Amino acid sequence: MTGMILAGGRGTRMGRVDKGLQPFRGGPLAAHVLQRLAPQVAQLAINANRNQAAYASIAVAANSDAPVWQDDLTGFEGPLAGLQTGLRRCETDWLLTAPCDSPFLPDDLGVRLAEALLRDDADLAVAVTMDADESGDAYRRVHPVFALMKKSVLPKLDAYLETGGRRMDGWYGAIKVTQVLFQEAGAFRNINTLADLKDMEKLAEPAASGFGRKASLSAGEAQRIIRDAITPVTAVEKVALRQALERVLATDVISPIDVPAHDNSAMDGYAFRGADLSADAPTTLRVAATVLAGRPSGVHIPTGECARIMTGGVMPDGLDTVLPQELAAAITPDSVTIAPGTIKTGANRRFKGEDLAIGKPALHQGKIVTPADLGLLASLGMAEVPVRRRLRVAFFSTGDELRSIGEALEPGCIYDSNRYTLYGMLTRLGCDVIDMGAVRDDRAALEEALRTACTSADAVITSGGVSAGAADYIKSIMTELGDVGFWNLDMRPGRPMAFGRIASEGRQSWLFGLPGNPVAAMVAFYFFVRPGLMKMMGTTASHFTVRARSAVTLRKKPGRTEYQRGIIYIAPNGEREVRITGSQGSGILRSMSEANCMVVLPHEQGDVAAGELVEVVMFEGLI
């Protein structure tokens, strides 16, 4: 069976907060439900209509590949809409549901509902508990959100929804339902108000295991979530050829002509028919004409004769071989003699279309235009090139301690450096940058900055405020503006990070919240933001990676990815070697400036012995 966590509600009774994301005993509520449900089912899914990135990260943090499904019916139509979506998407015959606010759901919910479903040959089995009404009389309380049903009930549910019905048990008349009585009424307690949540915290039941620490993600998982979430911008513009340098090609470029346009000579020398060469004696050919580059030849060379030809000169019809003049045995003003065995038939003849053939793709869309591509496009005679529009990226730093250049550095303050590293990295990536300055640790100022950034840019990058500090308001504001997940990555440096989508005044923007520490911000940019922005630009990120021997022993804990700043060089034995630059503290920007590469030590890796090969990502494309 597939288990589905119903987290698609509006949270009306909780002041519209997203219930499943409310913190409870060290983890979001939905994560507790996920932990309880996961061992009971073959597959898991989460039904959520907002904050999908946050739900996706809950799943990943629990090592689950549960997808997040949004209601097909729009407009928060209630849990039945979630059920419909679940039944449509689930790949198993049975679907088990539980709400996101029931952290104590029974461990045997699935098994017991399944037994009843089979025994009674029912379409749906629903949990009930004995409860007391206001006058103290016992009654069976039905919990329709805790149910197991066959996928085959979908048409009945569709029909009920068609009629406008939205009650969770309103469609039970149309199918065969069986009830399963559970004794543990407390297990079905759900949390409707923030007061309930507080009460529940106090309950004796121990917290579900695994949430003593903040949910964490591996670097690879975070990269995957970003890659899967982002879609490219679609707008295209035509720019003059030179302006296309470093831009992303928006369409395939189909060659309108053959390049070269004619068969031609690769050498200065003599063109002739290979068949005229004698295998065992010198061959002397009369020079019938001279062919210079850039002029149509139009000459006819009779058998047994040749043409004096220059590099790039059009091959006269019928000739197939060119002898470079320096290989001739003898040359007179009107003849050339070729010794036997000097040259093979077909040598030094360049074919029409051998570089680029008419009608064939010369360059593929998504390619970043290089100097070689500019030349190639020029050889096709293209004056204009279709490219994707540039990304607009807004960024600002956060922190009361930050001063901008030109301002006095009061005690306790530092100059803002992240905006400059970000400016540099974004500019190199070809983005239009909007530098919004340093923003104080002040709710209103931060909210204003985020809203402005969101309405003016495709992506917003902030630095600072994503960890646990007292003045780190940025998290709560980001959550208010959209669907943002806060990650504690298994990596170093750059552990805390935020990613998601924010909206203001009908405009949406991707948000990357980088850690404040200057090196952490750069590392997070290179390995998470850059690939995301490149996908948005319509291209794929690649790093120039090489392997090199570590000059020294490197200490490394398994279970996290480490990015160490390094200097790669050629050792006296001719091999590539890498050493680490000084202190690796995440505030030490100097060691980043001295580095020419990053040594990437993967998640599982332990200590590295001197002389062992490590993976190195170059800062520059060419060493």
Ligand SMILES: Nc1nc2c(c(=O)[nH]1)N[C@H]1C(S)=C(S)[C@@H](COP(=O)(O)OP(=O)(O)OC[C@H]3O[C@@H](n4cnc5c(N)ncnc54)[C@H](O)[C@@H]3O)O[C@H]1N2
């Ligand atoms: N109790 C914990 N404390 C911290 C944790 C943790 O897990 N538990 N994580 C640490 C790590 S790792 C990092 S990285 C930082 C990230 O903190 P924030 O993103 O909240 O950033 P801030 O607190 O605002 O700043 C951290 C640090 O960086 C300096 N900074 C900030 N912005 C700039 C800038 N634009 N230019 C130069 N320097 C900047 C700031 O002054 C702080 O020194 O949290 C750790 N703490």
Ligand code: MOO
């Ligand atoms: O993100 Mo932090 O860099 O690990 O100091």
Ligand SMILES: [Mg+2]
């Ligand atoms: Mg902080």
